[in-house]
Amino acid sequence: MSFPLASPKAANTDIKKVAILFSGGPAPTANSVIGSAAICFARAGIEVYGMKNGYTHLENYKEGDQLEEGTAYIRLDKMLEEGLRSSRGIIIGTARANPGKMLKHPDDIKDAKKCEPLRNVYKALRSLGVDALISIGGDDTLTTAAKFRLIQKELPAGEKRIKVVHLPKTIDNDYQGIDFTFGYFTAVEFLSYELRNLLADSEATGAGYVCQLMGRKAAWLAYGAMIAGEASLVIGLEDIPEEWLLTEETRDPATHEVICDEKNIPIMRTIVDVKKLVDRCVDVILAREAEGKKSFVAAVSEGIAEYLPLSEIYMCLSDDEYKSLKPDTFGHFPVSQLKYSSRLGRLIADEYKARTGKSRKMVGLQFGYEARCHAPNAFDIILGSQLGVGAYRALCEAEKDAVMISVVGNLELVFAPFEDLIDYSILRAYPRPITVGSDFHQLARYIEAWVK
Numbered sequence: 001m002s003f004p005l006a007s008p009k010a011a012n013t014d015i016k017k018v019a020i021l022f023s024g025g026p027a028p029t030a031n032s033v034i035g036s037a038a039i040c041f042a043r044a045g046i047e048v049y050g051m052k053n054g055y056t057h058l059e060n061y062k063e064g065d066q067l068e069e070g071t072a073y074i075r076l077d078k079m080l081e082e083g084l085r086s087s088r089g090i091i092i093g094t095a096r097a098n099p100g101k102m103l104k105h106p107d108d109i110k111d112a113k114k115c116e117p118l119r120n121v122y123k124a125l126r127s128l129g130v131d132a133l134i135s136i137g138g139d140d141t142l143t144t145a146a147k148f149r150l151i152q153k154e155l156p157a158g159e160k161r162i163k164v165v166h167l168p169k170t171i172d173n174d175y176q177g178i179d180f181t182f183g184y185f186t187a188v189e190f191l192s193y194e195l196r197n198l199l200a201d202s203e204a205t206g207a208g209y210v211c212q213l214m215g216r217k218a219a220w221l222a223y224g225a226m227i228a229g230e231a232s233l234v235i236g237l238e239d240i241p242e243e244w245l246l247t248e249e250t251r252d253p254a255t256h257e258v259i260c261d262e263k264n265i266p267i268m269r270t271i272v273d274v275k276k277l278v279d280r281c282v283d284v285i286l287a288r289e290a291e292g293k294k295s296f297v298a299a300v301s302e303g304i305a306e307y308l309p310l311s312e313i314y315m316c317l318s319d320d321e322y323k324s325l326k327p328d329t330f331g332h333f334p335v336s337q338l339k340y341s342s343r344l345g346r347l348i349a350d351e352y353k354a355r356t357g358k359s360r361k362m363v364g365l366q367f368g369y370e371a372r373c374h375a376p377n378a379f380d381i382i383l384g385s386q387l388g389v390g391a392y393r394a395l396c397e398a399e400k401d402a403v404m405i406s407v408v409g410n411l412e413l414v415f416a417p418f419e420d421l422i423d424y425s426i427l428r429a430y431p432r433p434i435t436v437g438s439d440f441h442q443l444a445r446y447i448e449a450w451v452k
Contacts, residue, residue, distance in 0.1 A: 010044040011396035015131040015163070017047040018395070020076065022094045023054035023137035023144070027169050027183035029376040031091050032384030033136060034076070035084040037167075040392035042077035049128055050076040050092035054137075055144075059099035059117040061124035073128070086381055088373050098140060100147035103427055109150050118144075118151045125162055132163040134391045138170040139429035142404060146418045147427060149402045163401040165394050166418075167387050171372060174218035176430040177416040178406040182384040187371040188224035194367060195229030198297045207361040208285070208296035210348065212341040214368035215301035218433040221368075223444055226299040233284045233296075234444050235277065237303040238433045244276040248309060250331035254323040259331070269331030272307045278347045280451075285352060285360075287449035302368070305338040316340045339366045386411045 018041055020034055038048045050073060051058065057072035067073060074092065084091065099117035108114045125133060135145045145166040152161050168175045171187040191213060198209045211231070213222040219236020226234035250259045250267040258266045285296050305313075314322050316338050325333045342364030349362040376384065390405035390413045403415040422429055434441050 008040075011392075013044075013046075013396040013399070015046055015396055017049065017128065017130045018132045018134060019049045019051050019073070019125055019128070019130045020092065020134045020391075021051035021054050021058075021136065022090050022092055022169070023098075023135065023141040024094060024096060024169070025138070025171075026090055026094060026372040027171050027181070028088075028186035028372070028374050029182040029380040029384035030094075030136070030169070031087045031089065032085040032376060032381045033167055033169075033182060033388040034091055036385040036388030037134060037391045038076035038388075040389055041396075044392070044396060046077070046396070048076040049073045049130065053093040053097075054095040055097040055099050055117075055121060056095045058121040058124040059097055061120045061127070063123060065124075065127070067124060067128060085385060086376060088375050090373075098144060100144040100427075103147050103150075105427065106150075106424060108427075109147075109154060115151050115154075118148055121148065122152065122162065126160060130162060132165070132395050134165055134167065134395075136167045136169050138168075138172070139175065139431070142166050142168065142175075142418075142429045143422060143427060146402070146422045146424075146429075149418065163395060165391055165400065165402075165415075166404045167391060168404060168406070171221055172215050172218055173220035173224075174215070174432045176432045177404055177421050179408075180383070182380050182387060183372075183376065184220070184224070184380070186374055186377045186380045187221060188228055189377055190371040190374045191221070191225035191367055192227075192229030194370075195225055195231045195297055195299065198365075199230060199232075199295055202295035202297055205361075206294055207363055208298075208345070208348070210281075210298045210300065210341045210345040210362060210364045212302055212305075212339060212364070212366045213299055214371075216303045216306075216336040217431050219301040219303070220434060222299045222301040223434060223440070225367075227444055227447065229297075229299075230447075231297040231299050232288060232293075233281060233298040233448055234300070235280070235298070235304070236301040236434060237307070238436050238441075240272055240277075240304070240307070244273045245307075246271050246273050246309075250327050251310060253310065253314070253325045253333075259327060267327070267329075267331045269327070270307060271309045272304060274309065274312055274344075274347065277304075278344070278351050281344075281348045282351045282355060283451045284449050285348075286355070287451045291449055293449070296362075300341065300344065302336050302338075305335045305340050306332045308335075308338075308340060312340070312343065313338065316343050339364065341366055383407065383411060386413065389413075390415075 102114040173184045247268045345362035345364040394400040402418045
């Protein structure tokens, strides 16, 4: 058995330079991940380039350009100050530049124009002599990493390949391949504190609160905050049963004309029956009153906004904002950040009065951005540090390529192949909503007031 306190030995690897980039929205613990990865590579004698603001300086790179240190990248192996892993923010910044966004089908890999931004990324990294790329980000960034690997398969034989590994990041926690993403519990902790404050206010004043939380495709954040914050009710997109779903023709908000597909057939969009949503909220309010509780704080996930009827979306936006909306091919409008909680609160107040004859104030609030750079808690620092170290161990010790760094059990490292995480038929990462009926999902039902 080796000496328990023995330091790791530098791996025997051909990797001499690595690049780390962070893409998409911020998340607590970003610097724990970046710092722990940089520490390992630096101590193994490997240069670490922190690419500034995600793919911003890489996707528009032209052959012969020179990436400027301090602007396009920083040398992380030269600036590993104490306290970085527990600090707020993102030392290398972030952005939403997405060089793989034009690749939507495997055949697109053969399209030089669509691949050009990713090929620019390859050329930019090669101009720095980078041997491996560590991407940190959400499911879009994971997909971009997988596409980056695919375009390298088209390189001429003998051309240098840049290895790529991915570290999963999102406070939404909607990630296949890992149970909890770094920063999720810090965000939940912050938001649950906010919900508890509102609960105390509601108890004191009798006003109710409807809080809209981040989570476009999955309600993990809303559920976690509700459970830890002792809120009264949580509803995510996963909770909408089929009988609450309706359809309507997709119309252009500017002209009110019906939008049709290429066969001139009206595009039908799936919408939520808002009356059902309101009724459930009032049912819980009345169930709480029957228990002698006058407070009410609801947590709802933002993803429901995309399924609101156009008439409701109109009530939540200015006329100019409404007319500027453009639907996607499924009739969905880009309104995941739409503040609909105030409108929902007014509808709940109206229904409550209709049932009881009493007036009750309902205040709508929107949370999310406040949590993204909150000081990380201890668990997330440990988790983020393990994932950062995992990037070094995957690349240099296990000689892995095209894997996502994950953990199981007691934060034991596992390296999930991209093939297990990406639907290559549509070049998209598999989603991970909350499983309806799972014990985590049912936990919320048990601590809510039971509606008879």
